[in-house]
Structures are given as structure tokens and as C-alpha cells.
Amino acid sequence: MRGWWQDLADLVLPAECGGCGRPRTVLCPRCRAVLAGAAPRRVRPEPEPSGLPAVHAAAPYADEVRALLLAHKERGALALAAPLGAALAGAVRAGLRQALGVGAGGPVLLVPVPSARRAVRARGHDPTRRIALAAAAELRRCGTPARAVAVLRQRRAVADQSGLDSRQRRDNLSGALAVAGAGVRLLLGGPVVLVDDLMTTGASLAEAARVVGAAARGPAHDRAPAAVYAARTREGMGDKNRGARRKEGNSVYDTGERAAAIGPGEVICAAVVASSPDSFEINRN
Numbered sequence: 001m002r003g004w005w006q007d008l009a010d011l012v013l014p015a016e017c018g019g020c021g022r023p024r025t026v027l028c029p030r031c032r033a034v035l036a037g038a039a040p041r042r043v044r045p046e047p048e049p050s051g052l053p054a055v056h057a058a059a060p061y062a063d064e065v066r067a068l069l070l071a072h073k074e075r076g077a078l079a080l081a082a083p084l085g086a087a088l089a090g091a092v093r094a095g096l097r098q099a100l101g102v103g104a105g106g107p108v109l110l111v112p113v114p115s116a117r118r119a120v121r122a123r124g125h126d127p128t129r130r131i132a133l134a135a136a137a138e139l140r141r142c143g144t145p146a147r148a149v150a151v152l153r154q155r156r157a158v159a160d161q162s163g164l165d166s167r168q169r170r171d172n173l174s175g176a177l178a179v180a181g182a183g184v185r186l187l188l189g190g191p192v193v194l195v196d197d198l199m200t201t202g203a204s205l206a207e208a209a210r211v212v213g214a215a216a217r218g219p220a221h222d223r224a225p226a227a228v229y230a231a232r233t234r235e236g237m238g239d240k241n242r243g244a245r246r247k248e249g250n251s252v253y254d255t256g257e258r259a260a261a262i263g264p265g266e267v268i269c270a271a272v273v274a275s276s277p278d279s280f281e282i283n284r285n
């Protein structure tokens, strides 16, 4: 018979690896390598929903990685939040490198895509928010100022997304997310990276990007705070980096001009722990 003490012991001393079931470890070395061993990659769902920011993923959603995310999300293996967060942090860094060319000058806000309230109640925790907090801690530890700000809420119940095609998902999500009242002020603390544990069709991330963008622009489309942030970002990056990028004739961006266009609350990219294997394949050419 399992008692509460057994549940508690499972939290403190998990009985098995969340990825493969190997006993007496939260995450065995082999599953850790599968989760974080490869460089994060740009992923694209097919079809790609309009408004989807550039998304980077740490690993394909399969086998051990799928098992790890499910163990954390559905079975409350909370000790996995740190390694999953570290994997997410790697995907965030890859996105920032591509969007800005160098590390962001100011703090980056990680905004988690919210889970359904009912699911959070049933699970007893919000897995994506927990992973976002762990990722922000990992980024700060490695010198990238970052905060997780859970400003998005589900405004109404949405149907379970699994089993819906991309169009049905978009309709299901349309108007379902909102920035919580006080969240708009939090969004002005820096540029936004949307984060989630998993990307399937990209519909949730595209809708989150739309809602965050609209909230940050505000009803009056007041861009004054953006100018302030951009100036700070340019200082943070320094002339040397910008000059170097120009000389290379880098085809991605001139970081200085790019940074000048980025305001607080603006979604610069998205990052997920895992994405469907197909979304990696398409990217391979």
C-alpha cells in the first residue's frame, strides 16, 4: 500500500530515471546525453502557422525525451525540471544568437505558454512554468540576464489539442490567451522569448506571439519605451561587436540595427525543449 510518505519519498528520491526507467537515478547519463547532447536546432512545423516566431528546440520529441517530458508533466517528477530547464536554456541561447547575433544586451523575458487551468489543477503543478523558471536560472548562471514571467493566462477553456489538425488547433486557440492585468508592465522589462515544453503544430506559440505582441504595443501603440530599451541594448552590445558583424558581411543581421528595432515586450524568438521529429527533418536541407 502506498502512503503519503511514499509519494513524498518519490519526490525527494525518485525511484527511476524518467527517460528509461533505470533505478535509483532521476536522470541517467545516457538519457541526459539524449536530452542535452546535441546542439539545439531551428525547427519548423509543416505547415508553418502565420505569425510563428523562429523556434529552436533542444531535442526531437521521441523515445527518452518524450518519456522525460511526460514524467515531469504527468507524473510529477519535479527533479527533472532542472535538466529540462537547462536543455530549454540551450534552445533560448541558440534563438538569441540567431536573432541578435550576440547575447542580448538587456534582460530577456521567458514567457511560458500557459497550460489549461484544469490540467494544472489535475497535475498539481504547471510544468511549463516550472521548466521556464529553471531555464531562466540556468541562463543567469551562465551570464545571460533572464527572468521567467508567466504573464499569459488562458482566457477560456480550450479543447484538448491532441487529435486536432493545425487549422482546428488555430481555431481552438483563437482568442483563448490573454496577458494578465499586471503582466503588461512586466512585459516592458525586456524582449520576450516564448517558451514551451513541446511544439507540435506551432499553433499555441503563434497565438502566444500575437497576444504578447499586441499587449506590449498597447492600445496607443506607444513606442517610447522601445526606444529607451534599444539604446540600452546598443550600449550593452558595444561597438566592437557591431563593427565586426558588419565587416563579416554576415547575412543574418547587423546586430546594431536589429537591436535598435527590438523593444521591450517584443517577441524575438521562441524555444522549446522538444519538437516533433518531422520539424527537424524539414530543416535539414
Ligand SMILES: [Zn+2]
Pocket: 017, 018, 019, 020, 021, 022, 027, 028, 029, 030, 031, 032
Ligand atoms: Zn535513463
